[in-house]
Amino acid sequence: xxxxxxxxxxxxxxxxxxxxxxxxxxxxxxxxxxxxxxxxxxxxxxxxxxxxxxxxxxxxxxxxxxxxxxxxxxxxxxxxxxxxxxxxxxxxxxxxxxxxxxxxxxxxxxxxxxxxxxxxxxxxxxxxxxxxxxxxxxxxxxxxxxxxxxxxxxxxxxxxxxxxxxxxxxxxxxxxxxxxxxxxxxxxxxxxxxxxxxxxxxxxxxxxxxxxxxxxxxxxxxxxxxxxxxxxxxxxxxxxxxxxxxxxxxxxxxxxxxxxxxxxxxxxxxxxxxxxxxxxxxxxxxxxxxxxxxxxxxxxxxxxxxxxxxxxxxxxxxxxxxxxxxxxxxxxxxxxxxxxxxxxxxxxxxxxxxxxxxxxxxxxxxxxxxxxxxxxxxxxxxxxxxxxxxxxxxxxxxxxxxxxxxxxxxxxxxxxxxxxxxxxxxxxxxxxxxxxxxxxxxxxxxxxxxxxxxxxxxxxxxxxxxxxxxxxxxxxxxxxxxxxxxxxxx
Numbered sequence: 001x002x003x004x005x006x007x008x009x010x011x012x013x014x015x016x017x018x019x020x021x022x023x024x025x026x027x028x029x030x031x032x033x034x035x036x037x038x039x040x041x042x043x044x045x046x047x048x049x050x051x052x053x054x055x056x057x058x059x060x061x062x063x064x065x066x067x068x069x070x071x072x073x074x075x076x077x078x079x080x081x082x083x084x085x086x087x088x089x090x091x092x093x094x095x096x097x098x099x100x101x102x103x104x105x106x107x108x109x110x111x112x113x114x115x116x117x118x119x120x121x122x123x124x125x126x127x128x129x130x131x132x133x134x135x136x137x138x139x140x141x142x143x144x145x146x147x148x149x150x151x152x153x154x155x156x157x158x159x160x161x162x163x164x165x166x167x168x169x170x171x172x173x174x175x176x177x178x179x180x181x182x183x184x185x186x187x188x189x190x191x192x193x194x195x196x197x198x199x200x201x202x203x204x205x206x207x208x209x210x211x212x213x214x215x216x217x218x219x220x221x222x223x224x225x226x227x228x229x230x231x232x233x234x235x236x237x238x239x240x241x242x243x244x245x246x247x248x249x250x251x252x253x254x255x256x257x258x259x260x261x262x263x264x265x266x267x268x269x270x271x272x273x274x275x276x277x278x279x280x281x282x283x284x285x286x287x288x289x290x291x292x293x294x295x296x297x298x299x300x301x302x303x304x305x306x307x308x309x310x311x312x313x314x315x316x317x318x319x320x321x322x323x324x325x326x327x328x329x330x331x332x333x334x335x336x337x338x339x340x341x342x343x344x345x346x347x348x349x350x351x352x353x354x355x356x357x358x359x360x361x362x363x364x365x366x367x368x369x370x371x372x373x374x375x376x377x378x379x380x381x382x383x384x385x386x387x388x389x390x391x392x393x394x395x396x397x398x399x400x401x402x403x404x405x406x407x408x409x410x411x412x413x414x415x416x417x418x419x420x421x422x423x424x425x426x427x428x429x430x431x432x433x434x435x436x437x438x439x440x441x442x443x444x445x446x447x448x449x450x451x452x453x454x455x456x457x458x459x460x461x462x463x464x465x466x467x468x469x470x471x472x473x474x475x476x477x478x479x480x481x482x483x484x485x486x487x488x489x490x
Contacts, residue, residue: 051088051097051099052097052098052099052100052101053099053100053101054088054089054099054101054102054103055101055103056081056084056085056088056103056104056105056106057081057103057104057105057135058077058078058080058081058105058106058107058137059105061077061080061081061084062077063077071139074107074139075109078106078107078109078112079112081104081105081106081112081116082106082112082115082116082119085104085115085116085119085120086115086119089119089120089122089123090119092123092127098127098128098129098130099123099127099128099129099130099132100130100131101130101131101133102120102123102129102131102132102133103131103132103133103135103173104116104120104133104134104135105135105137106134106135106136106137107136107137107138107139108136108137108138108139108153108156108157108160109139109156110156110159110160113136113156113160114159114160114163114164116167117160117163117164117167117168118163118164118167120132120134120164120167120170121164121165121166121167121169121170122166124166124167124169124170125166129170130172131172131173132167132170132171132172132173132195133171133172133173133174133175133198134167134171134173134174134175135175136157136174136175136176136177137177138153138177138178140178142177142178142202142203142226145178145203147180147207149178150178150179150180150203150204150205150207151180151207153178153179153180154179154180154181154182154185157176157179158181158182158185161188161189161192165192168189168192168193169192169193169194169195170195171193171195171196172195172196172197172198173196173197173198173199174193174196174198174199174200175200175202176199176200176201176202176204177201177202177203177204178202178203178204179203179204180204180205180206180207181204181205181206182206183206183210185206186206186212187213187215190214190215190216194217194218195218196216196218196219197218197219197220197221197239198219198220198221198222199219199221199222199223200222200223200224200225201223201224201225201227202225202226202227203225203226203227204227205227205228205229206229209228209229209230209249209250210229210230211229211230211231211232211233212227212229212231212232212233213233213235214232214233214234214235214236214237215235215236215237216236216237217238217239218239219237219239219240220239220240220241220242221240221241221242221243222234222237222240222242222243222244223243223244224244224245224246225244225246225247226246226247227247228249229248229249229254230249230250230254231250231253231254231255231256232245232248232254232255232256233256233258234255234256234257234258234259234260235256235258235259236258236259237258237259237260238259238260238261238262239262240260240262240263241262241263241264241265242263242264242265242266243260243263243265243266243267244267245267245268245269246267246268246269246270246296247269247270247271248270251272251276251277251278251279251303252277253283253284255268255284257285257286257287257288258287260287260288263288263289263290264290264291264292265290265291265292266285266288266290266292266293266294267293267294267296267481268294268295268296269294269295269296269297269298269325269326270296270298270303271298271300271359272297272300272301272302272303273300273301274301276301276303278303278304278305279303279304279305280305280307281304281305281307281312281315282307282311282312282315285312285315286315288315289314289315289316289317289318290315290318290319291318291319291320291321292319292320292321292323293319293321293322293323294322294323294324294325294481295322295323295324295325296325296326296481297324297325297326297327297328298326298356298359298360299326299327299328299354299355299356299359299360300326300328300359300360301328302327302328302331302335302376302377304335304377305377306335306338306377306378306379306381307338309338309341309342310342311342312339312342312343313342316339316342316343316346317343317344317345318345319343319345319346320345320346320347320348321346321347321348321349321350322339322343322346322348322349322350323350323351323352323478323481324336324349324350324351324352325352325354325481325482326352326354326356326359326482327351327352327353327354328353328355329353329354329355329396329398330400330402331376331377331402332376332377332402332405332406333351333353333402333403333406334379334381334405334406334409335377335378335379336349336351336406337379337381337409337410337413338379338381340386340389340410340413340414341381341384341386344386344387344388345388346386346388346389347388347389347390347391348389348390348391348393349389349391349392349393349410350393350394350395350475350478351392351393351394351395352394352395352396352426352478352479352482353394353395353396353397353398353403354395354396354425354426354482356428356431356482356483357430357431358428358430358431358483383413384413385413385415386413386414386415387415387416388416389410389414389416389417390414390416390417390418390419391417391418391419391420391421392407392410392414392417392419392420392421392463393420393421393423393475393478394407394420394421394422394423395423395424395425395426395478395479395482396423396424396425396426396439396441397422397423397424397441398439398440398441399440399441399442399447399451400440404451404454404455407420407422407455408455408456408459411455411456411459411461411463412459412460412461414461414463415461417461417462417463418462418463418464419463419464419466420455420463420464420465420466421466421468421472421475422465422466422467422468423468423471423475423479424439424441425439425441426479426482426483427483428483442467448467451465452465
């Protein structure tokens with residue numbers, strides 16, 4: 001009895017707090033936990049209808065200990081999302097409390113999807129929702145999807161789309177995966193989602209080598225992963241600031257930049273096979289002047305062709321940060337100097353040299369047939385001086401001669417270089433135990449002192465060489481991007 005009174009007294013103390021503090025606490029909970037608080041008292045019963053953040057995620061309804069649900073379990077948890085969406089939104093009074101974020105993650109199923117869409121669409125007509133997001137999953141994982149699956153999911157999605165125009169008309173974020181669009185489907189979705197600011201497409205196509213054109217007045221961020229289109233045309237995107245484009249199928253002009261006047265952050269990644277042509281960045285990036293550039297080589301052949309830095313002057317004159325990911329191990333790094341030479345305002349250069357097993361094809365027969373054994377890139381550069389570079393960061397540093405030569409070259413060129421950070425191999429829970437041997441990263445203090453002297457001797461540079469034991473917070477994002485395949489979008 002005393003235990004019950006103690007719990008009631010704790011609830012009473014919470015209940016005396018102002019609404020804004022209680023709502024801030026509830027905003028940190030998932031929707032199921034927030035809903036459960038309504039049984040505590042009459043006052044708590046009103047709070048879920050006042051929340052400003054509603055995140056309803058199908059993964060939060062998984063049975064305990066289940067990570068890959070069966071079809072029967074999936075049906076059950078998807079229905080729970082339908083009910084939670086209806087319950088949380090039906091309690092709200094029109095325009096009394098603004099919804100700053102409404103995010104619903106669910107599996108694409110005909111009746112369930114339409115029920116969610118109708119509920120969200122009705123709420124949008126009654127209330128102000130600042131950010132509304134659909135993350136739409138499919139029953140089969142991407143790796144198991146066949147062409148027939150893509151066709152089926154594509155038809156399901158378009159039925160859902162046409163049944164819920166109010167919901168899609170109010171969306172600001174949309175994540176789609178494993179869909180095959182009809183010829184006019186994608187343009188129709190873009191024209192209907194007029195408020196859309198963020199769009200992610202993963203493993204989508206139109207069934208043939210087709211062109212996907214983007215014309216949208218509000219789109220700020222666009223992410224395209226492993227989509228089989230011959231060409232992506234960014235024809236008119238006046239607000240586009242961030243673009244991620246990974247896994248193109250054609251190395252013959254797979255990306256066209258039209259009107260993208262405010263594009264600042266660009267991330268490109270693909271696996272280059274033996275028959276693919278090298279990319280000439282001055283042509284590939286024509287029409288852009290980005291500030292933050294990421295190039296991911298997937299631990300395979302370098303697909304960038306070193307070129308005269310003068311040709312890149314208009315594209316790289318604003319460049320402040322470059323992140324080179326998945327550079328194969330054991331090959332000379334000097335070719336990267338053409339990027340440094342072409343970007344006079346560059347302040348930060350990050351390089352991850354890593355034969356990442358998660359990214360690489362490991363079937364030796366297929367590798368011999370598809371991959372190019374010559375991963376190295378030759379560049380006959382010339383002497384230049386760089387005034388702006390202050391930081392060089394290398395992930396998976398090894399005390400090999402080609403690393404030492406490269407770092408010395410950067411120290412000689414970058415006259416204002418302040419810091420060099422040399423990290424060990426990035427961590428990857430999937431493949432850390434599959435590497436053939438341990439890392440040779442210098443762990444002993446004596447080793448590090450010797451390496452510092454070997455690298456810096458005769459360069460005249462005042463840059464400080466660091467061997468960080470812990471990952472700095474400002475480097476964490478760059479390190480995570482090197483593990484992109486392990487952090488693939490939902």
